[in-house]
Amino acid sequence: MTTLDRISAVMGCTPEDDEDLVEAVRLLVSERDEARADRARLLAYTDECGVLAVRLVERVHQALETHQGVVRERDAARALADGLRVELAAALTAVAAECARREAAEAECTRLRVDLAAVRRAVRMLDGARAAIDANGQRVLRSLAGEERAALVEELAAARRERDDWNARATALEAERDAARAALDAALGAT
Numbered sequence: 001m002t003t004l005d006r007i008s009a010v011m012g013c014t015p016e017d018d019e020d021l022v023e024a025v026r027l028l029v030s031e032r033d034e035a036r037a038d039r040a041r042l043l044a045y046t047d048e049c050g051v052l053a054v055r056l057v058e059r060v061h062q063a064l065e066t067h068q069g070v071v072r073e074r075d076a077a078r079a080l081a082d083g084l085r086v087e088l089a090a091a092l093t094a095v096a097a098e099c100a101r102r103e104a105a106e107a108e109c110t111r112l113r114v115d116l117a118a119v120r121r122a123v124r125m126l127d128g129a130r131a132a133i134d135a136n137g138q139r140v141l142r143s144l145a146g147e148e149r150a151a152l153v154e155e156l157a158a159a160r161r162e163r164d165d166w167n168a169r170a171t172a173l174e175a176e177r178d179a180a181r182a183a184l185d186a187a188l189g190a191t
Helices: 003-011 018-143 146-190
Strands: none
Touching: 018 146
């Protein structure tokens, strides 16, 4: 069976109908070409969809990477903020301790000033008493009998020893005050 016979059988015509046969072949060729064109368009559309899908996947990956970068930056910022909060709490604790130490040092300086003022008053009183005793001592000693004179001399010596003790205490308090003041100045200078 020839090709024309097969075409004639398909088209329902005889090989003698040349014009109908040619028209049928043209129709078949046209349909085949259209089918090929449709297939080519379909393949092109499929390729375009594939390219779009690849681009979409790339964009999704980029978005995920960007999101992960933002999450990492957020976590780093949180860690930094936590560290800063810890440092701030430590600094506030240190400042509170330093303030308490300063207040204690100032209170100690105030106490030393009060003690020193009391000692100075006592020294002035003792100096006044000593001056009075020195001014009247010889006159009183000449007018007293032997035992009374010895008792008065001993009393004068005791008063002088007490005065010396008070002077020594005043000197020690002044040294303590100066040391406290130096410590306070050092603490104030360190902050």
